[in-house]
Amino acid sequence: MRIFVSIPVREPVADRLGSLVEGLGFGRPVPPHNMHVTLAFFADLNAREVEPLAEALSQLQVWAFDVTLAGLDLMGRRKPALLVASVVESPALTDLHARVQGATRAAGLEPQRRRFRPHVTLLRFAAGIGAGEQARLQGVIAGQAGLRESFEADHLVLNRSHLGSSPPVYEMLSETAFIMPPDGADDW
Numbered sequence: 279m280r281i282f283v284s285i286p287v288r289e290p291v292a293d294r295l296g297s298l299v300e301g302l303g304f305g306r307p308v309p310p311h312n313m314h315v316t317l318a319f320f321a322d323l324n325a326r327e328v329e330p331l332a333e334a335l336s337q338l339q340v341w342a343f344d345v346t347l348a349g350l351d352l353m354g355r356r357k358p359a360l361l362v363a364s365v366v367e368s369p370a371l372t373d374l375h376a377r378v379q380g381a382t383r384a385a386g387l388e389p390q391r392r393r394f395r396p397h398v399t400l401l402r403f404a405a406g407i408g409a410g411e412q413a414r415l416q417g418v419i420a421g422q423a424g425l426r427e428s429f430e431a432d433h434l435v436l437n438r439s440h441l442g443s444s445p446p447v448y449e450m451l452s453e454t455a456f457i458m459p460p461d462g463a464d465d466w
Contacts, residue, residue, distance in 0.1 A: 280439040281323045281451070283335065283378050284314035285345060287398055288429035295363055295400055298350070298422060304411050305361065305401035309445055313398050315345060315365055317378040317434065318389035327387060332436050332452035334381035342432040342456040343370035347398060350419045352412075359403055361415060363425070365396035371431075378434070432456050 287295065292310035299307050323331075346366040352358040365371070375394050382389050407415070433455045440447040 279320075279323050279325070279328070280441065281320040281328060281331070281436065282314075282316050282439060283318040283382075283434060283436050284316050285374075285431045285434050287313040287315070287345075291347070291427045291429045294427065295347075295398065298418065299361065299400050302401070302414065302418070304407065305403050306444055307401055308399050312445060312448055313400075314435075314437075315371075315396050315398060315431075317375050318382055319392075320382075320387065320389060323387070327385070328436070328438075328451060330385040331382060331387060334385040335378070335434065335436055335452065335454050338377055338381060338434075338454055340374055340377065340434075340454075340456045341370070342430055342458050343368065343374075344428045345371065345431045347425065347427040349425050350400070350422045351397070352415065352419070353395075353397065354403075357403075358407055358412060358415070360397075360399050361401040361403075361418075362397035362399050363427070365398065367396060371396060374431075374434075432458065 289310070292313040295313060296307065296310040299305070346368070347363040348366050349364050351362055351364050353360040353362055379389060433453055435450050436452040438449040438451055440449060
């Protein structure tokens with residue numbers, strides 16, 4: 279099973295991000311309800327490995343925090359494979375990533391090793407893109423240089439990704455709520 283741990287992007291922000299790529303006419307857009315920040319990814323887990331992972335994640339004690347998106351970027355090794363909204367790294371996000379990595383190890387698992395570069399995928403390009411499409415994307419990226427969106431991260435989810443149809447279908451396997459600040463608390 280393909281499994282990932284993520285913070286879902288809240289609906290109003292996800293809808294605005296989705297509107298940025300409407301009408302481009304190339305690439306596979308990520309539906310707003312699938313937008314997320316990945317904290318850990320597992321390409322091939324079996325069913326008996328998922329339960330200890332869900333249990334380890336449920337033990338995390340994390341304060342809710344704001345996730346801030348700033349600008350768009352292309353990702354891919356040789357050719358652009360993704361158009362993403364960049365996520366501003368914060369102490370709370372870095373700490374959460376480290377805690378999720380620790381929880382996966384406590385469950386006896388090892389997540390896929392990649393440098394943590396938090397982002398929200400907006401478009402996927404199966405075979406890369408041509409020069410004309412890349413020029414259009416550079417225009418979109420330049421036009422969104424001032425993009426700043428924030429949303430509250432108040433939970434994380436453990437999802438299974440079902441491939442085969444476009445877009446992938448995500449099945450939520452577990453959810454871990456974060457600790458909410460007391461009412462009226464500005465500096466928590």
